[in-house]
Amino acid sequence: MTTTSAPVLSLKGVGKRFGAVQALADVDFDVRPGEVVALVGDNGAGKSTLVKIMSGVYQPDEGEIVFDGSPVSIPGPKAAQQLGIATVFQDLALADNLDVVANLYLGQELTSAGTLDEVEMEKNSWALLRQLSAKIPSVRIPIASLSGGQRQTVAIARSLVGNPKVVMLDEPTAALGVAQTAEVLNLVERLRENGLGVVLITHNMADVQAVADRIYVLRLGRNGAEFGIDDVTTDKLVAAITGASDNAVSQRASRTAPKGAEA
Amino acid sequence: MSFADKTDERLVEDSSPKAMLEGFVRRMKSGDLGMVPVIVGLLIIWVVFYSQNERFLSSRNLVELLLSSSAIGMISVGVIMVLLLGEIDLSVGSVSGMSGAIMAVLVVYHDWSVLPAIGVALLAGLAIGVVYGLLYTRFGVPSFVITLAGLLAFLGLQLVVLGDNGTVNLPGDSWLIDFANFKFLSPLASYVLAVLAGLAYFGGRVLTIRKRRAANLSAPSVLSVAIRAALMVAGLAYVAYYLNLDRGIGYMPLLWILVIVFMDQVIRKTRFGRHVFAVGGNEEASRRSGIRVDRVYVAVFALCTMFAAFGGVLAAARLQSVAQSSGGGDTNLMAIAAAVIGGVSLFGGRGSMYAALFGMLVLQSITSGLNLIGVDAEVRYMVTGGVLLLAVTIDSLSRRARRSSGRG
Ligand SMILES: Nc1ncnc2c1ncn2[C@@H]1O[C@H](COP(=O)(O)OP(=O)(O)O)[C@@H](O)[C@H]1O
Ligand SMILES: [Mg+2]
Numbered sequence: 001m002t003t004t005s006a007p008v009l010s011l012k013g014v015g016k017r018f019g020a021v022q023a024l025a026d027v028d029f030d031v032r033p034g035e036v037v038a039l040v041g042d043n044g045a046g047k048s049t050l051v052k053i054m055s056g057v058y059q060p061d062e063g064e065i066v067f068d069g070s071p072v073s074i075p076g077p078k079a080a081q082q083l084g085i086a087t088v089f090q091d092l093a094l095a096d097n098l099d100v101v102a103n104l105y106l107g108q109e110l111t112s113a114g115t116l117d118e119v120e121m122e123k124n125s126w127a128l129l130r131q132l133s134a135k136i137p138s139v140r141i142p143i144a145s146l147s148g149g150q151r152q153t154v155a156i157a158r159s160l161v162g163n164p165k166v167v168m169l170d171e172p173t174a175a176l177g178v179a180q181t182a183e184v185l186n187l188v189e190r191l192r193e194n195g196l197g198v199v200l201i202t203h204n205m206a207d208v209q210a211v212a213d214r215i216y217v218l219r220l221g222r223n224g225a226e227f228g229i230d231d232v233t234t235d236k237l238v239a240a241i242t243g244a245s246d247n248a249v250s251q252r253a254s255r256t257a258p259k260g261a262e263a
Numbered sequence: 264m265s266f267a268d269k270t271d272e273r274l275v276e277d278s279s280p281k282a283m284l285e286g287f288v289r290r291m292k293s294g295d296l297g298m299v300p301v302i303v304g305l306l307i308i309w310v311v312f313y314s315q316n317e318r319f320l321s322s323r324n325l326v327e328l329l330l331s332s333s334a335i336g337m338i339s340v341g342v343i344m345v346l347l348l349g350e351i352d353l354s355v356g357s358v359s360g361m362s363g364a365i366m367a368v369l370v371v372y373h374d375w376s377v378l379p380a381i382g383v384a385l386l387a388g389l390a391i392g393v394v395y396g397l398l399y400t401r402f403g404v405p406s407f408v409i410t411l412a413g414l415l416a417f418l419g420l421q422l423v424v425l426g427d428n429g430t431v432n433l434p435g436d437s438w439l440i441d442f443a444n445f446k447f448l449s450p451l452a453s454y455v456l457a458v459l460a461g462l463a464y465f466g467g468r469v470l471t472i473r474k475r476r477a478a479n480l481s482a483p484s485v486l487s488v489a490i491r492a493a494l495m496v497a498g499l500a501y502v503a504y505y506l507n508l509d510r511g512i513g514y515m516p517l518l519w520i521l522v523i524v525f526m527d528q529v530i531r532k533t534r535f536g537r538h539v540f541a542v543g544g545n546e547e548a549s550r551r552s553g554i555r556v557d558r559v560y561v562a563v564f565a566l567c568t569m570f571a572a573f574g575g576v577l578a579a580a581r582l583q584s585v586a587q588s589s590g591g592g593d594t595n596l597m598a599i600a601a602a603v604i605g606g607v608s609l610f611g612g613r614g615s616m617y618a619a620l621f622g623m624l625v626l627q628s629i630t631s632g633l634n635l636i637g638v639d640a641e642v643r644y645m646v647t648g649g650v651l652l653l654a655v656t657i658d659s660l661s662r663r664a665r666r667s668s669g670r671g
Contacts, residue, residue, distance in 0.1 A: 077550065087551070097612035098537075109534045115532040116534065
C-alpha cells in the first residue's frame with residue numbers, strides 16, 4: 001500500500017442536492033496513485049452521484065475538488081478527461097455500431113493532416129490491449145459482436161487512452177460471469193501496477209476483498225466509515241453499510257466470532 | 264510473418280477467395296447488408312425495363328437519367344447526414360423550393376449576378392438548419408415535428424418570396440442554365456478523369472498499406488489493390504464511353520457525384536464524421552466521452568438544409584425557372600426515399616454516402632422506365648411507394664438480424 005504518497009484526487013465537504021433529495025452531504029474522499037479504493041454503499045447511497053461529480057457529469061453544490069494538489073472545477077466530461085480523470089460508467093458506455101478502435105478513441109481520435117489516423121490508432125489499440133493482457137480477437141469488429149466481459153474490457157481500456165491518473169469504475173463486474181469477473185479484476189490489478197489511482201464501485205464484497213486497498217462506505221449520502229483492507233471484516237462492512245449491527249449477516253458472524261460485531 | 268492484429272487464434276478469417284466469399288455470406292446473414300440490396304435492386308429494375316423497351320438503357324436515356332437525378336440527389340446527400348444521427352428532416356423539399364426562389368428573385372428582380380445569389384440561397388438554407396438544431400438541442404423538440412413545421416412555414420415563405428407572379432424565369436443566357444443542361448465533359452476529359460480516379464484510389468491505398476506495414480499491421484497486397492484500381496478505371500472508362508456515345512457526362516451530375524465522393528470522405532475519414540456515427544449509434548456514450556453532441560446536431564441539421572438549398576438551386580437551373588410548385592410534390596419524399604433505399608438506416612448510425620447515388624438512380628430509373636413504357640404518374644407513385652416500403656422493411660429486418668447475431 002502506498003498510503004504515504006499525496007492524494008492525486010481528493011474531495012472535501014462535497015454536497016449535492018436533487019430537488020428535495022440531498023444525495024450527498026459533506027463527503028470527503030481521497031485516492032492516491034497506485035491504490036485501489038473501493039466505494040461501497042447501499043442502493044441510493046450516492047455512489048454513482050459521487051462518481052459523476054468527479055467525472056464532470058454533475059456539478060457539486062458545495063465543497064472542493066483538489067486534483068494533483070490544486071483546487072479544480074470539472075465543468076464537463078471533457079474537462080475531466082483533460083485533467084486525467086477517466087470513468088468507466090455503469091451503462092451506456094460504448095457505441096455498438098462502431099468497431100473496437102473507434103470506441104477506444106471515441107472523443108479523442110488521433111488525426112494526421114486533418115483526417116483520422118486509423119493506422120496509428122489501431123497500432124496503439126493493440127499495444128494497449130496487450131498491456132492489459134486483454135483477449136479481443138480483432139479490433140476491427142463492431143462492439144456489438146463482443147461478449148459482456150470483452151465489452152467491459154474495451155470500456156476499461158478506453159479509459160486509459162488519454163493516459164489518465166485516476167480511473168473510476170462504476171460496478172464493472174455487475175453483469176459478468178465468474179471467469180469474466182476474474183478477467184476484469186485482473187485488469188484492475190494492472191491499473192494499480194501502472195501507478196494509477198483506481199476508484200472501484202461495487203456491490204460485491206468478494207471483489208472488494210480481492211483487489212481493494214482501502215474501503216470507503218457511503219451511507220445515505222454521507223461518509224459512513226473508512227477501512228484499510230487489513231482491518232476489515234465482512235460483518236464490519238455490512239454493519240457500516242446498513243448502519244446497524246443487528247442484521248442477519250452480523251448475527252451469524254457474531255455467533256461464529258463474537259468479537260466481530262462491535263464496529 | 265505475424266502481424267499485431269492477426270495473433271488471436273480465434274480469428275476465423277483468411278484471404279483466399281473462398282474464405283472471402285464465406286465472410287461475405289456470413290455478413291449478409293447477420294444483417295450487415297450495406298449497399299448490396301440497392302445495387303441488386305437497380306440491376307433488376309434495369310433488366311426489367313430493358314426487356315420492356317430497349318431504349319431504356321440507351322446512352323441518350325442514361326445521360327438524361329443522370330441529368331434529372333442530380334438536383335434531388337443533392338438534397339439526399341444532406342438527408343443522409345440527418346438519418347445517420349437517427350433524426351429526420353421532412354422540410355428539405357420546401358427549403359429547396361424556397362432557396363431556389365430566393366436565388367431566382369435576386370437574379371431576376373434585383374439584378375444580382377448568379378454566384379452571390381446562390382451564396383445567399385445557401386446561407387438561407389444553412390440558417391434554417393441552425394435554427395432546427397438549436398430548437399432540437401435546447402428544447403428537445405423532436406426533429407419530426409420541427410421539420411414538419413418547417414415544411415409548411417417555408418412553403419409559405421416561398422410563395423411570399425416569389426410574389427404575385429408566382430413563376431420566375433431565369434434569364435435564358437445565364438451560365439447556370441448552361442451548366443445544368445448543356446455542359447458536358449469532352450470525351451478526352453472524361454477518360455482522363457477515370458484514370459485520375461483510379462490513380463487517386465491506388466495512391467491512397469498504397470500509402471495506407473505502407474503505413475500499416477510500418478506499424479506491423481496486416482495489409483492487403485499492392486497487387487490486389489492495383490487490380491482493383493485497374494478494374495475501377497476500366498469500369499469508369501466504359502461508363503464514360505457509353506455516355507459519350509450520346510452527349511456524355513453532364514457538368515451537373517459530375518458535380519453531384521464529386522460532392523458525394525467528398526462527403527463520403529468527410530463522414531468516414533474525419534473526426535466530425537466519426538462523431539456523427541457515434542452520436543447516431545449511442546448519443547449518451549458520445550456525450551460522456553467528451554463529444555460535443557449538441558454541436559454535432561446543429562452542424563448536421565445545418566448541412567442538411569444547406570444541401571437542400573443547393574438541390575433547390577440545381578433544380579431551378581435545370582428547369583430554368585422557379586414556380587410556386589418548386590420543391591413541392593414528391594421532392595421531399597424522393598430525397599428521403601433515395602437515402603433509405605440506398606441502405607441508410609432510419610435507426611441511425613449506419614449508412615453510406617453512396618446511398619444518395621444508387622438510391623436516386625433507382626428512383627429515377629423507375630420514373631424514366633415507366634415513362635418510356637407509357638405509364639402515368641399514379642402508377643409511378645404506387646411503385647415508388649412500394650419500393651420505399653420494401654427498403655424500410657429490409658432495414659428493419661436487417662436490424663433484427665444484427666440484434667440476434669449480436670452485431671447491435
Ligand atoms: N439525476 C437525479 N435526479 C434526481 N435524483 C437523483 C438523480 N441522481 C441520483 N438521484 C438520487 O440521489 C440518490 C443517490 O443516487 P445514486 O448516486 O445513483 O446512488 P447509488 O449509485 O449509490 O445507488 C438517490 O436517492 C437517487 O434517487
Ligand atoms: Mg449506481
